[in-house]
Amino acid sequence: MTLTDLRYLVALARERHFGHAAERCNVSQPTLSVAIKKLEDELAVTLFERSAADVKITDIGARIVAQAEKVLLEAGQIKELATAGRDPLSGPLKLGVIYTIGPYLLPHLIPRVHAAAPSMPLLIQENYTARLAESLKRGDLDVIVVALPFEEPGIVTQAVYDEPFRVLMPAGHAWEDDATIPAARLAEAPLLLLGAGNCFRDQVLEVCPLCRGGEGLQRTLEGSSLETIRHMVATGAGITVLPSSAADPLPGGNSLLTVRPFEAPEPFRRIALAWRVTYPRSGAIDVIRAAILGSPLQGVRPVSR
Amino acid sequence: MTLTDLRYLVALARERHFGHAAERCNVSQPTLSVAIKKLEDELAVTLFERSAADVKITDIGARIVAQAEKVLLEAGQIKELATAGRDPLSGPLKLGVIYTIGPYLLPHLIPRVHAAAPSMPLLIQENYTARLAESLKRGDLDVIVVALPFEEPGIVTQAVYDEPFRVLMPAGHAWEDDATIPAARLAEAPLLLLGAGNCFRDQVLEVCPLCRGGEGLQRTLEGSSLETIRHMVATGAGITVLPSSAADPLPGGNSLLTVRPFEAPEPFRRIALAWRVTYPRSGAIDVIRAAILGSPLQGVRPVSR
DNA sequence: AGTTAGCAATAGTGATTAACTATACATCTT
DNA sequence: AAGATGTATAGTTAATCACTATTGCTAACT
Numbered sequence: 001m002t003l004t005d006l007r008y009l010v011a012l013a014r015e016r017h018f019g020h021a022a023e024r025c026n027v028s029q030p031t032l033s034v035a036i037k038k039l040e041d042e043l044a045v046t047l048f049e050r051s052a053a054d055v056k057i058t059d060i061g062a063r064i065v066a067q068a069e070k071v072l073l074e075a076g077q078i079k080e081l082a083t084a085g086r087d088p089l090s091g092p093l094k095l096g097v098i099y100t101i102g103p104y105l106l107p108h109l110i111p112r113v114h115a116a117a118p119s120m121p122l123l124i125q126e127n128y129t130a131r132l133a134e135s136l137k138r139g140d141l142d143v144i145v146v147a148l149p150f151e152e153p154g155i156v157t158q159a160v161y162d163e164p165f166r167v168l169m170p171a172g173h174a175w176e177d178d179a180t181i182p183a184a185r186l187a188e189a190p191l192l193l194l195g196a197g198n199c200f201r202d203q204v205l206e207v208c209p210l211c212r213g214g215e216g217l218q219r220t221l222e223g224s225s226l227e228t229i230r231h232m233v234a235t236g237a238g239i240t241v242l243p244s245s246a247a248d249p250l251p252g253g254n255s256l257l258t259v260r261p262f263e264a265p266e267p268f269r270r271i272a273l274a275w276r277v278t279y280p281r282s283g284a285i286d287v288i289r290a291a292i293l294g295s296p297l298q299g300v301r302p303v304s305r
Numbered sequence: 306m307t308l309t310d311l312r313y314l315v316a317l318a319r320e321r322h323f324g325h326a327a328e329r330c331n332v333s334q335p336t337l338s339v340a341i342k343k344l345e346d347e348l349a350v351t352l353f354e355r356s357a358a359d360v361k362i363t364d365i366g367a368r369i370v371a372q373a374e375k376v377l378l379e380a381g382q383i384k385e386l387a388t389a390g391r392d393p394l395s396g397p398l399k400l401g402v403i404y405t406i407g408p409y410l411l412p413h414l415i416p417r418v419h420a421a422a423p424s425m426p427l428l429i430q431e432n433y434t435a436r437l438a439e440s441l442k443r444g445d446l447d448v449i450v451v452a453l454p455f456e457e458p459g460i461v462t463q464a465v466y467d468e469p470f471r472v473l474m475p476a477g478h479a480w481e482d483d484a485t486i487p488a489a490r491l492a493e494a495p496l497l498l499l500g501a502g503n504c505f506r507d508q509v510l511e512v513c514p515l516c517r518g519g520e521g522l523q524r525t526l527e528g529s530s531l532e533t534i535r536h537m538v539a540t541g542a543g544i545t546v547l548p549s550s551a552a553d554p555l556p557g558g559n560s561l562l563t564v565r566p567f568e569a570p571e572p573f574r575r576i577a578l579a580w581r582v583t584y585p586r587s588g589a590i591d592v593i594r595a596a597i598l599g600s601p602l603q604g605v606r607p608v609s610r
Numbered sequence: 611a612g613t614t615a616g617c618a619a620t621a622g623t624g625a626t627t628a629a630c631t632a633t634a635c636a637t638c639t640t
Numbered sequence: 641a642a643g644a645t646g647t648a649t650a651g652t653t654a655a656t657c658a659c660t661a662t663t664g665c666t667a668a669c670t
Contacts, residue, residue, distance in 0.1 A: 001383065002307050004628090018647060031629055033647060043387035046585035049444075051459050052637035052646065056444045058585060059397070060390030067383045074376045075306065078369055082348035085365030092364070139354075139361045153667055154356050278354035280363060309657090323618060336658050338618060355618060357666040458638060 001042055003075055006068040008035045012048065013065040016055045088283035089117035095288065096125045096132040096144035100200040100226055101271065104245040105145065108295030109288075116287050128197040136274065143285055145292070147199050148270040157274040158285075159303040160292050164268040165207060166247035166299070167260045168230065169239045180263040183207050190238035192229045195222035200269070204241045207267040233257060243269060244299025270303065306347055308380055311373040313340045317353065318370040321360045393588030394422035400593065401430045401437040401449035405505040405531055406576065409550040410450065413600030414593075421592050433502040441579065448590055450597070452504050453575040462579040463590075464608040465597050469573040470512060471552035471604075472565045473535065474544045485568040488512050492522070495543035497534045500527035505574070509546045512572040538562060548574060549604025575608065 008025055012032065015021040022032040040047050047061035057065065084090060097105065106124065113122055125132070125141060133152055135141040150157050167181045169189075175181055187210035194201040201220075205211055211218050219238065221229060226246050233240050234256040247259050273289060293302050313330055317337065320326040327337040345352050352366035362370065389395060402410065411429065418427055430437070430446060438457055440446040455462050472486045474494075480486060492515035499506040506525075510516055516523050524543065526534060531551050538545050539561040552564050578594055598607050 001380070002309075004307075006383075019645095027628095028630060029647075030631085030649080034628085034649090037648085043384065045387045045390050049581060049583035049585065050647065051581070051583050053442075053459060055647090056581075056583070060386065063390065064383055064386050067379065067386055071376060071379045071383065074372065074379055078306065078311075078372045078376065079348065081365065081369050081372055082350045085350050085368065137358075154358060276354060276356070276361075278356050278361070280351035280354065324616095332657095333659060334618075335620080335660085339620090339657085342619085357617065357668095360618090 001039060003072065005035050005039050006072055008032045009039060009047070009068050010065055010072065012036060012055065013057055013061070016057070018050075018055065087119075088281035089287060090119045092121045092123050093281070093284050093288070094123045094125070094140065094142045096127060096135060096141040098129055098132065098144075098146050098200075099126055099198060100147075100194070100243065100246070101145055102126040103225070103227065104243075104297060105292065105295060108297070109291050112291035112294050113287060116291060117284070120284060120287070129199045130197065133274075136276065139276075142279060142281070143273055143275045143288055146272060146274055147203065148272050150272060150274055152274070154277055155274050156277050157272040158289065159270050159272045160289055161297070161300040161302050162268045162270050163243045163245055163297070163300045164266045165204070165241050165262060166244050167239060167262065168233050168242050168247050169258050169260070170233055170236045171256050171258050173239070173258060175239075175260065176258050178260065181260050182263040183267060184210060186239075186241065187211050191218035192232055192238045192240040193218050193220045194224060194226070194229070195220055200226075200243065203267075203269050207241065207262075230257065245297040247298070271300075306344060308377065310340050310344050311377055313337050314344060314352065314373050315370055315377065317341060317360065318362055318366070321362070323355075323360065392424075393586035394592060395424045397426045397428050398586070398589050398593070399428045399430070399445065399447045401432060401440060401446040403434055403437065403449075403451055403505075404431050404503060405452075405499070405548060405551070406450055407431040408530070408532065409548075409602060410597065410600060413602070414596050417596035417599050418592060421596060422589070425589060425592070434504045435502065438579075441581065444581075447584060447586070448578055448580045448593055451577060451579055452508065453577050455577060455579055457579070459582055460579050461582050462577040463594065464575050464577045465594055466602070466605040466607050467573045467575050468548045468550055468602070468605045469571045470509070470546050470567060471549050472544060472567065473538050473547050473552050474563050474565070475538055475541045476561050476563050478544070478563060480544075480565065481563050483565065486565050487568040488572060489515060491544075491546065492516050494522060496523035497537055497543045497545040498523050498525045499529060499531070499534070500525055505531075505548065508572075508574050512546065512567075535562070550602040552603070576605075 008021065008027075011021040011024050012018065015024060018033050018036075019029045022029040025032060036047065043064070045060050045064070046058055047064060049056040049058060110122060113120065125135065127135070129146050129150065132141060132144040132146060133150070133155070136144050136155065137152065145160075148157065148159060167175070167186070169175055175185070186208040191208075191211055193204060221232070226242060229240050230242070230246070232238065273285060273292075275285060279285075313326065313332075316326040316330050317323065320329060323338050323341075324334045327334045330337060341352065348369070350365050350369070351363055352369060354361040354363060415427060418425065430440065432440070434451050434455065437446060437449040437451060438455070438460070441449050441460060442457065450465075451462075453462065453464060472480070472491070474480055480490070491513040496513075496516055498509060526537075531547060534545050535547070535551070537543065578590060580590060584590075
């Protein structure tokens, strides 16, 4: 029993004539005749009474035809589902973002994605890189936004933008008069850091190897966020390093804080998109990338593909 | 897209492993692999993300698998319907009976058929032979009970029983003293007859050619029934001829009436079943025949096949 | 880093199935 | 009895399906 057989069946039930039914199915009369007979043999049931005068459907035949129509209808739905699902910009996209990007990127990203792909709602999760990577591999996420380096088997990455680091200090701080800050000087001040697990913490410590020992002036704020640290800096608890998108003053910014760039070579982080090699909706990824690049993130430099 | 493809699809969705899914479907891994790829090409949609680690279903894939399961379920119903419909004794049987048999046969027939084939309800229609024949050919009836001769293209008949004719007269009638009545004598009395269209009317007139002219003593009762005629005979309106099943006194019969057989050769009618040559439920017909022969019809003689 | 193991995809082949044309057969009609 | 109509069968070809053997890929292991 195949779907083709069922199509022949309902055609014959409608036409009550083998020749006409065959024509409607674009096959020859013997083809349809044999197919119906095969179906009857398989089901061990007489579906039609054939006579010279006409073709009559049996009671059981009528019931089976009705069921066959249901089958064909449901099968047609599969094609419709496929057609609807063919558009990579339709259907929800599960997006993961690291903590140190989310608050600054998402407010811009979400409306832009919605504008570009209105039928692709975003399901967003913020987390540490490691957790995002796991979810991505499991299939719980489709695309993630992380900082490089990021290497995982089965995962491909695409750099999107570079983002310089900045030094954040309370207004009136001693370094305020310097246009740029040498990285080494970070060891001289109480440096507020995110907790372990945040990749940005490690990247900051890489900028300032002297801070690494754990015996310096720096202070780790477990379970905290860049925003919390910024507020602590404003209250004079210390200084910190932020990515430019989080540090650079917006119009009408915070007058309690002073931001200074690093001395060249300016340290920076490279932000990338990552997804499973096998992920089929590359069009959706393109939209995400475009929306990120279209977002007004302070100080970032796009990375050409 | 075939039902087999869909079976492979849902198997793979369940197993998430080509090899295991193939095994469950009793096919080789390449077979299943190719079938899935063919489906994906046909639908122009990626249903699964394949990687060395595992097989992940896409969102659209999951929706299509759910739909495929629905299709397979409905398709399975076809087999169930066929299994249920395979029994010729299941499902209603549309039975037609001529007016001059119905009242005497059906009260016996219906319970017997119900006992022999409880899941075969009878849909009964009483009518003239000509109307029954038309309904039978149209398919509105499945089997009819008629008197022979009955010849129709595409229709087969099977004699069931012979039924002698009787003379019915009011009690105390002049012929009451005769054990048998010669057919010719019918022309001498006021003979009550059914209206045109009833085959029994014609059969009676054949028995008594002298009555035929239309100028004799006989009286036609259009739109009437044998029961009406019997009552009229009881009131002395005339005599009549009845088939034995309608004439012969039942225990506790009518003392106002006298029944006499004809003189040999006894006239009789042959009752038969008729159905379309193409009608597939011959088992149902056998049940009807057996139920008729099992019915206590007065004076009838079974016709061996 | 090279190797191995696991798994899906591909190639190539054989068997089955589905389609065709031509024709036979059955039935009713003229 | 012959013709017309309509379905079934025969015989053939093409397409499809399923198999085995093998390749190619990825990731895990030594």
